[in-house]
Amino acid sequence: SQTIHQWPATLVQPVGSPLSLECTVEGTSNPNLYWYRQAAGRGLQLLFYSVGIGQISSEVPQNLSASRPQDRQFILSSKKLLLSDSGFYLCAWSGSFASGSTDTQYFGPGTRLTVL
C-alpha cells in the first residue's frame, strides 16, 4: 500500500530564515505530487504540483519554490520566510496519468509552520 511522509511535523522559524520541507511517497511509481497550504480556518490553497522529476508548476506567485529531485520526493523551500508564510503545509499524491488513476489525491500528515 501507498504511504506518504512529511517532515518535520512542526517548525518554528524566525522571519527571514530559510525553509525546507520534505515529502516522500512509498509504494507507487511516477506519482503526481502536490504542495498545499492551509491558513488557520481557511481552505486548501494549491502551491505547486509536479508530474515528474524536475517538472514543477507553480500556482501562486510567492517567495516559495519547489523541487522534485527524485521520483517520490518533493521539497518545498524558501530563501527568506515571511510572517504570512505561517500555516499548515500539506503534501499530496495521486496516481500518474500513465496509470489512468489520477483523480484522487491523498494527503500526508502535514507540517505546521509558525513564522515569528
Added chain:
Amino acid sequence: QKEVEQNSGPLSVPEGAIASLNCTYSDRGSQSFFWYRQYSGKSPELIMSIYSNGDKEDGRFTAQLNKASQYVSLLIRDSQPSDSATYLCAARMSGGYNKLIFGAGTRLAVHP
C-alpha cells in the same frame, strides 16, 4: 475564478441523527468530486469520491451529485461524536491536469 462554496457552519446535530453537508461548484466542466474529513490539527482524509449523477453509498456515508444544479452533498447517517470534524468538498477542475478546488469546509459538531 472557479470556486467551491460550502457553509462554514458549525452544523450541530444530535447523536444518531442524519447530518447533511452541502457544496456548490462553479466549474460546469467538473466531472469528479470528493469529500474529505479533517479533524482539528490533522490532515484531510478521503471519505468518498463521486463521478456520476445520483447517490453513492459507503457505510454510513452517502454522497449525492447533481451536475445540472452543480451541487454535491454528503449525508452521514447515525451521526456519532467521532464524526465531529471539518468536512471539505473538492471538485476537479476541467482542463489538462488534476487540479482540485477545495471549499473552505463545513464544521460538524455531533453532540451526545
